[in-house]
Amino acid sequence: MAEISRLPGPQADRWEWQYQGACRETGSEAFFHPEGERGARRRARDASAKLVCAGCPVLQECREHALTVREPYGVWGGMTEDEREAHHAAHELAS
Numbered sequence: 001m002a003e004i005s006r007l008p009g010p011q012a013d014r015w016e017w018q019y020q021g022a023c024r025e026t027g028s029e030a031f032f033h034p035e036g037e038r039g040a041r042r043r044a045r046d047a048s049a050k051l052v053c054a055g056c057p058v059l060q061e062c063r064e065h066a067l068t069v070r071e072p073y074g075v076w077g078g079m080t081e082d083e084r085e086a087h088h089a090a091h092e093l094a095s
Contacts, residue, residue, distance in 0.1 A: 022056035023049075032074040046080050053078035 018024075023031060031049045033042055053059055053075065063077025066084060073081060 017058040017061040020058045021062060022052050026052050028074075031076075046075055049075035050078050050080075 030045065030052065033045060037045070053062070056062065056078075059077055061077075063079060065071070066076030066079065067087060070088065071084065076084070079087070
């Protein structure tokens with residue numbers, strides 16, 4: 001018989017923080033730009049998304065997730081796609 005205590009926990013345990021995200025009360029369009037959005041409209045949408053993130057109780061978990069999996073789209077953990085890429089580039093140069 002398998003020793004149950006040695007089995008990994010349910011996958012949901014890793015993502016439980018998402019249930020506490022402030023973004024759950026906001027539509028995904030606030031965090032992910034539509035095709036072709038550029039300039040002032042995109043900056044304004046990103047700024048609005050970051051305001052939601054700023055008051056989020058799981059901001060750090062969200063940011064760590066996005067950086068770890070190299071999330072390619074949207075605002076996650078208060079960081080835009082470009083900010084995450086800049087973060088990765090800076091850390092790769094430092095290595």
